Amino acid sequence: MRWVPVLILIYVLLGIQSGAEPFWTVRGCKPDLGLIAVVFVALNARAQATLAIAMGVGLIQDLLSVHPLGLFALGYVLAAYFLLGLREVVYREHPLTHLSFAFLGELLVIGILMVQGWMHGPVPAARQMLLSAAYTALAGVIILYPLQKSRGIFFQRG
Amino acid sequence: MVLCVISAFFWPASGRASWANASVLFAPVAQPARKVAAWVLGNLHSNKAIDPRKDADIRTENLELKTEIALLDGQLQAVGRLAAERRQLGTLLNYCVSVPVVGSDSDNREALNLAASEASAAGEPVVCPVGLVGRIQSAGPGGAKVLLITDKASRPISVSFGRMVKQSNGSFQLTRLATDRTLVYGHANNELTALQGLSGAEAKAAGLQAGDWAVLDDSEFPLPLAGLPVGQITSIHTSMSAPLYVDIVLRPARNLSELQEVLVVKEEVRR
Numbered sequence: 001m002r003w004v005p006v007l008i009l010i011y012v013l014l015g016i017q018s019g020a021e022p023f024w025t026v027r028g029c030k031p032d033l034g035l036i037a038v039v040f041v042a043l044n045a046r047a048q049a050t051l052a053i054a055m056g057v058g059l060i061q062d063l064l065s066v067h068p069l070g071l072f073a074l075g076y077v078l079a080a081y082f083l084l085g086l087r088e089v090v091y092r093e094h095p096l097t098h099l100s101f102a103f104l105g106e107l108l109v110i111g112i113l114m115v116q117g118w119m120h121g122p123v124p125a126a127r128q129m130l131l132s133a134a135y136t137a138l139a140g141v142i143i144l145y146p147l148q149k150s151r152g153i154f155f156q157r158g
Numbered sequence: 159m160v161l162c163v164i165s166a167f168f169w170p171a172s173g174r175a176s177w178a179n180a181s182v183l184f185a186p187v188a189q190p191a192r193k194v195a196a197w198v199l200g201n202l203h204s205n206k207a208i209d210p211r212k213d214a215d216i217r218t219e220n221l222e223l224k225t226e227i228a229l230l231d232g233q234l235q236a237v238g239r240l241a242a243e244r245r246q247l248g249t250l251l252n253y254c255v256s257v258p259v260v261g262s263d264s265d266n267r268e269a270l271n272l273a274a275s276e277a278s279a280a281g282e283p284v285v286c287p288v289g290l291v292g293r294i295q296s297a298g299p300g301g302a303k304v305l306l307i308t309d310k311a312s313r314p315i316s317v318s319f320g321r322m323v324k325q326s327n328g329s330f331q332l333t334r335l336a337t338d339r340t341l342v343y344g345h346a347n348n349e350l351t352a353l354q355g356l357s358g359a360e361a362k363a364a365g366l367q368a369g370d371w372a373v374l375d376d377s378e379f380p381l382p383l384a385g386l387p388v389g390q391i392t393s394i395h396t397s398m399s400a401p402l403y404v405d406i407v408l409r410p411a412r413n414l415s416e417l418q419e420v421l422v423v424k425e426e427v428r429r
Contacts, residue, residue: 015187020195055162064184068169070162077159116166 001045005154009147010037010057018064029131031139032106034061038076039101039140040147042083043092044155054080071116075109082108093148095141102140106133240419243287250382254285254421260301262415268309268346270417271301278302283379283423288411289387290315290374291420302422306414307388308348314341316376317352317388319366332371332385335364339375340406342388348413350389354403358396361404368393372408380423387411 017033024030034057041053058073065072083101090097110129117123147154245251257278260271270292272278278297284304285291292306293313305312316339320332340355356366374386389408397403 011184012187015184016191018184019188019191023192023195023199058162068166070165074159074162074166077162112166119167 001041001049001155002153006041006045006053009040009154010034010053010060013037013143014057014060014064026135027131028125028128029135031136032109032132033139033143034058034072035076035079035105035109035136036102036140036143038080039083039098039105040144040154042080042105043087043097043101043144043148044151047084050080050084051077067113068116068120071112072109075112076105078112079105079108095145098144098148099137099141102144103133103137106136250285250386250423251421253380253382253424255424256419257302257422258419259417268306268312268344268348268415269295270304270306270415270420272304272420272422274299274301278422283383284420285383285386285423286412286414286417286420289389290379290383290410291414291417294422304420307344308346308350308410308414309344310346312344313378314343315350315374315388316340316378317342317372318375319364319370319391320373321370332373335366335370337361337364337366340372342372342406342408345407348409348415349392350408350410352406352408354397354400355406356404357402358404359402361394366394366404366406367391372406383423 013033013036017031021030038050038054038057042050045053054076055073058071058076059069061072061076062069083105086101086104090101110124110133113124113129114126257272260273262270272294278294278301280294280297282294282297283290283292284294290307292304292309295303295305297303307315318334318339319337320334322330323333325331337356337360340352342350342352342355345351350372352372368391370391372388372391374383374388387410389410391406392409393407394404397405
């Protein structure tokens with residue numbers, strides 16, 4: 001993995017999410033660009049690097065959100081771990097893979113958020129969270145497809 | 159992972175305050191992204207408002223609003239004119255209190271009745287943007303009375319003469335003429351006179367003529383009022399009773415009886 005381009009990509013995605021989120025939020029549903037970055041790394045990088053990136057991106061998401069520190073980090077690491085197990089049996093270039101990976105990954109993150117909500121409140125609206133997962137999946141197709149086509153910038157071939 | 163679980167589920171309040179401004183780190187990307195998103199969204203969404211009112215009601219309201227705008231515009235212009243007039247007084251304005259005129263004197267005296275103002279006290283000078291008006295003769299809780307400088311009973315005022323000379327930038331500046339100070343008296347009918355005030359030779363030497371200005375040069379008035387216009391010479395002619403002297407008739411720049419508002423010079427300045 002080429003660390004500098006990947007870190008720049010993550011920085012840009014999180015920056016765009018931080019700045020433009022209010023403008024693409026639909027009825028409280030918004031895509032999770034941090035998770036899309038994790039999915040992209042999980043599709044291409046080695047397992048250890050993927051988990052490290054997932055942890056880092058999750059911690060940054062925690063810092064950018066009102067959630068307690070570690071919540072997104074835990075969710076992203078779990079999602080990355082799950083996707084690392086699945087990637088061997090899928091065709092990584094296919095948009096359906098991107099759609100399903102983003103959706104499944106977001107479902108895991110949502111699960112973590114729901115558990116935390118039940119423990120300490122407030123409990124997030126499940127319907128809204130599911131719609132957010134669908135929104136993330138759609139955004140994942142749009143973002144991951146060109147990224148996969150140009151993955152040579154971010155990862156060594158072979 | 160363990161630390162994440164502890165932090166997220168068992169110690170959720172940890173470390174929040176210290177990271178409150180972490181989003182600043184992403185500002186170089188977040189701010190342009192926000193602007194672009196706002197621009198795109200602004201172009202995609204039309205801001206059509208759904209108004210349940212009838213068209214006729216909206217037209218009526220429009221008409222009312224237009225009338226109100228015209229009224230406010232007129233008021234604004236009037237206030238602008240007033241402010242411009244007051245600016246002519248320069249720093250003297252800082253020592254003045256504006257008092258509205260209620261009316262003129264009921265008999266044939268040259269006096270003004272002012273609205274009640276705590277600033278008014280007997281003897282205080284009264285001015286307007288174009289010159290000296292008079293002095294407060296009496297003041298009380300119900301108002302004050304100003305005896306105009308043009309009233310026959312007003313005290314004589316010491317003045318000197320000058321001429322308005324046009325400057326290269328288009329403005330006018332008063333140039334003092336080489337004459338002695340002269341006492342001018344109220345003559346009624348918005349006029350003042352200086353009977354036998356100057357010798358004919360002195361007036362001729364100084365080039366005094368109709369159109370020149372008399373300005374306040376009186377130690378009984380506060381220093382900031384020195385140089386305030388008193389009146390413009392309307393006629394200057396040889397005195398009938400004393401041929402070596404000239405009689406001068408002055409007229410204030412504005413009819414003092416018609417003023418709507420005057421400025422009372424505060425007591426502190428007089429001291």
